[in-house]
Amino acid sequence: MSDLDRHKIITDLLRERSFASVRDLQELLGVSAATIRRDIDKLDEIGVARKVYGGISSSQGLETHQLSARPYDENRDIAVEAKRAIAECAETLVRDGDSVIVHAGSTCYYLGIRLARRNVRIYTNSMPLAAHLGEHGTCQVTLAGGDLYREPGIVHAVQGGKPAYFASKFFLGTQGISPEGLLESHPLLVKAISELSQCSDEIVVLADSRKFAIRPRNIVLPLSRIGTLVTDDGLSDANAKMLEDAGVNIIVASTSGEWN
Template sequence: MLQHVRHAEIMQRVRLAGATSVRDLAAQLGVSPSTIRRDLEILDRDGTLTRVRGGALASEGASADLDDDLPFAGVASPGERDKDAVAARAARLVRDGDVVLLDIGTTTVRLARHLSGRRVTVVTSSLAVVDVLRGDPAVELLLLGGMLRRAHHSSLVGVLTEEALRQVSADRVFLSASGVRPDGQVTDSTIAEVPLKRAMMVAAGQVVLLVDRHKFPGNGALRVCGPEELDVVVTNDGADEPTVRTLTAAGAQVLLT
């Protein structure tokens, strides 16, 4: 496992649990305890976590930086107005009769609420999206199969999910992300979700990225895609202007709300 990928996994596990041990991390990631100790020393120097004897603690305020990597119930309130504005604007891109892919994430769940009552087909691996739309007779709802991840928005991921996407032809996909770097690179922090996002992009005719203004630059050690692979980016007024210009120069339509 590459070091930056391993660091992303360590940060995620420490932030979710609040504290963890060297022994547990080594077993979970399949590396030696000495490797984990070196990783924790680096992350402690960076201020990402706090190194303690035998393990690590989440740094004060670290949970506020995670957003889409936290369990869904823990992120329903921060930045709610910005996220809902992004979701409402994104819903205006959907036409009756469209087939849309909804990624895992808090903003895509809000988008699902804005699609309620619409004559559309929604394809997703997010059980949170399913909970929003399961009782809506107007929406045709298709759930992708896969491995259940209970702690992360109750979603389905893995090779079965990606294989199911090979059978899907959607008009557009609405992606979430942990951040957008100044060079326009879209990043995420969760190893299991990155291949799924890429598979969704392949299955859709149009790629729409939903990121509130706080995701500039956001966080995430894993590359999802470059700016040239995005068709539309929906964000808020106040998003980092140089990054917005980079996205526009790469060919993406940036919609501010």
């Protein structure tokens, strides 16, 4: 197979998915890791795709920041492999006996179901997660009080203020990430996250690498408030540096099953 043939297969694959690891491409193309890395370097050089940590990412739309935020029911079926890997990695941050807050959202949902039978106490404002924990879990569950807002998919008491609950860690997702901080499009999420952020020792963000290209209009929390961010191996070097410069601890959950 020629270089051009491999490059076409890789670019065609990136039209269907946003990231491919070196291992994925080795299995697909039947060549060495060194050959794949040379292909990645070439595609990055000519601007067809981006070389990122652990593999290659589609460049379409990422530099113009035109990707839009999606509601929960659409977002939950996107980047599922990455979200599950992030959740598996994030679970290792929870110790038996911990009290944690697990915010609404699809990646946090995957974390919540992994904690369902752990000896932990979970506070959540997610109705889907609460329903799963009620039916399948043995952990202690505290559900946020208030009204159900189907969009953005949380239970919240608008006049209630921050809950009387304190946790070692607050796990949350985000619609977008920029140098200014975590971004959301819905004002209610801004309020809910701001309140819950006052109720924990550490804030842990679970965000797949697509989120660095999405630019909702509302700043929720500055990067300086974030203790740890767990993401997938599509994280670019530039975004990793942005986080490190802000003092954020980065954990990369590999979709191939190897963590960094």
